[in-house]
Amino acid sequence: MRTRQLELEIMRYDPEKDKAPWFQNYTVPCLEDWVILDAINYVKDNLDTTLAYRWSCHMMVCGSCGMMINGEPSLTCKTFIRDLPDKVRIEPLENFPIERDLVVVLDDVIQKLYQVQPYIIRKDDPPAEDKEYIQTPAALAKFKQLTMCINCMICYSACPQYGLNKKFIGPAALTMAHRYNRDSRDQGKSDRLNILADHDGVWDCSFVGACSEVCPKHVDPAAAIQQMKVDGALEFWKQKMGITGDKS
Amino acid sequence: MAIAKKAVVWGLFAAGGTLTSFVFPALIALFLVIATGNVPEGLQFEQIHSFASSWLGKACLFIVLFLSVWHAAHRLRVVAHDFGIRKDTLVANAVYACAAIGTVLAAFYLLTIN
Amino acid sequence: MSRQPYIRPMSTTTWYMRNGRYKVYVLRELTSFLVMFYSFLTIFGLAALAASPERWNAFLASQQSTAMIIFHGLALLYFLFFQTFPWFKLAPKAMPVQVGEKKLPDSYIIIGHYVAWAVVSIFIFWLVGVI
Numbered sequence: 001m002r003t004r005q006l007e008l009e010i011m012r013y014d015p016e017k018d019k020a021p022w023f024q025n026y027t028v029p030c031l032e033d034w035v036i037l038d039a040i041n042y043v044k045d046n047l048d049t050t051l052a053y054r055w056s057c058h059m060m061v062c063g064s065c066g067m068m069i070n071g072e073p074s075l076t077c078k079t080f081i082r083d084l085p086d087k088v089r090i091e092p093l094e095n096f097p098i099e100r101d102l103v104v105v106l107d108d109v110i111q112k113l114y115q116v117q118p119y120i121i122r123k124d125d126p127p128a129e130d131k132e133y134i135q136t137p138a139a140l141a142k143f144k145q146l147t148m149c150i151n152c153m154i155c156y157s158a159c160p161q162y163g164l165n166k167k168f169i170g171p172a173a174l175t176m177a178h179r180y181n182r183d184s185r186d187q188g189k190s191d192r193l194n195i196l197a198d199h200d201g202v203w204d205c206s207f208v209g210a211c212s213e214v215c216p217k218h219v220d221p222a223a224a225i226q227q228m229k230v231d232g233a234l235e236f237w238k239q240k241m242g243i244t245g246d247k248s
Numbered sequence: 249m250a251i252a253k254k255a256v257v258w259g260l261f262a263a264g265g266t267l268t269s270f271v272f273p274a275l276i277a278l279f280l281v282i283a284t285g286n287v288p289e290g291l292q293f294e295q296i297h298s299f300a301s302s303w304l305g306k307a308c309l310f311i312v313l314f315l316s317v318w319h320a321a322h323r324l325r326v327v328a329h330d331f332g333i334r335k336d337t338l339v340a341n342a343v344y345a346c347a348a349i350g351t352v353l354a355a356f357y358l359l360t361i362n
Numbered sequence: 363m364s365r366q367p368y369i370r371p372m373s374t375t376t377w378y379m380r381n382g383r384y385k386v387y388v389l390r391e392l393t394s395f396l397v398m399f400y401s402f403l404t405i406f407g408l409a410a411l412a413a414s415p416e417r418w419n420a421f422l423a424s425q426q427s428t429a430m431i432i433f434h435g436l437a438l439l440y441f442l443f444f445q446t447f448p449w450f451k452l453a454p455k456a457m458p459v460q461v462g463e464k465k466l467p468d469s470y471i472i473i474g475h476y477v478a479w480a481v482v483s484i485f486i487f488w489l490v491g492v493i
Binding site (some may be wrong): 076159164196197203206229230232233235 | 254255256258259262326328329
């Protein structure tokens with residue numbers, strides 16, 4: 001297999017030594033079928049063991065390895081070097097504080113995921129013997145795409161509204177809320193209404209659509225959020241007419 | 249209740265956006281046609297005046313203008329925010345006031361066409 | 363080990379220059395100026411219509427110049443490519459239609475929008491006597 005020399009320009013930041021981030025250059029001999037994560041691993045293994053970054057599965061299911069590759073938020077295990085020029089700039093995910101090198105602080109978005117109550121909420125418990133929820137393939141199809149989220153948080157990097165206002169709940173969290181609202185087993189839509197009512201909830205989205213474009217799992221958070229806006233707009237009129245309630 | 253304001257405002261915005269997407273190209277094209285000097289039959293005074301005198305005509309024109317100005321107003325509010333003008337309440341009052349003025353003027357002029 | 367997370371600054375006024383995606387978004391949102399402009403232009407037209415035939419003809423005459431041809435022409439193109447067509451493209455996202463276990467393809471909804479738009483536009487042109 002052919003090799004290719006890549007010039008990596010990697011952002012470094014040591015909180016104990018540096019006042020601000022800076023770039024370090026590395027020349028990496030890559031096999032032509034590598035993903036950029038392989039090149040970063042080469043740096044770590046052979047050139048500079050001090051480089052700090054997150055990664056795990058190397059197969060686009062864990063969501064750990066998100067970084068900015070030439071300004072585009074991507075999973076480094078999904079970005080093939082054959083699709084990249086010889087010079088690659090690697091930075092930590094945009095819109096997040098930098099902990100160290102390529103590691104970002106994700107506390108804010110983790111807290112937001114909790115905020116939307118991302119679990120089945122029941123108003124009535126099924127009887128013990130009858131513990132199985134019946135869900136048809138058609139009912140599953142209503143929200144299956146939304147379950148594909150791997151919490152990589154790349155959508156938050158792409159979202160300019162989150163960049164401008166860190167209080168915005170953001171794409172992944174809102175999509176998670178919509179995923180449960182659309183789940184036929186869930187009865188908690190009214191519990192999650194605070195997201196629709198909230199100043200920093202769904203209404204802060206201006207449908208830039210960048211989140212859906214960068215999502216590595218094609219979850220389409222932008223669509224989910226627009227659907228929640230429609231739901232919210234209709235909810236207002238439903239409440240005016242006295243029609244409310246969750247599924248039974 | 250907070251959901252009330254945001255939901256209504258967004259609903260108007262969405263309805264206005266859908267309507268303007270469908271109707272405004274034709275509207276702008278009509279201005280373009282007029283600009284070339286050819287005033288079509290239907291825009292001669294007698295024709296357009298009788299259309300605007302009818303209740304159907306008034307209703308159509310009012311709905312289009314009402315939804316359009318509110319759509320534009322809400323969107324301009326977001327544009328201001330996107331361009332770094334963060335005094336949201338001030339901007340909101342300004343743009344919605346514009347929309348309100350447009351609505352009132354539209355209603356007023358339509359009602360005086362008989 | 364002491365933590366000192368570094369927060370990268372984001373310009374609130376020029377962030378959209380960062381990439382093409384953001385620039386297109388801003389151009390899309392700026393069509394709202396056109397919507398406001400043409401709404402008020404139409405309202406001024408109504409004012410002239412309500413006043414007298416002379417005022418109406420004066421309003422029509424005020425539109426008749428090369429400058430206005432260029433302005434309306436450019437506005438039409440800008441509006442089509444940055445409002446109408448993007449709106450149609452995004453519509454299926456807000457209104458997914460499920461048929462059985464499958465989602466109706468986006469293209470059906472988009473084409474439906476184009477057809478409806480053509481019908482509405484042709485109807486308006488016919489009503490006004492352009493065609």
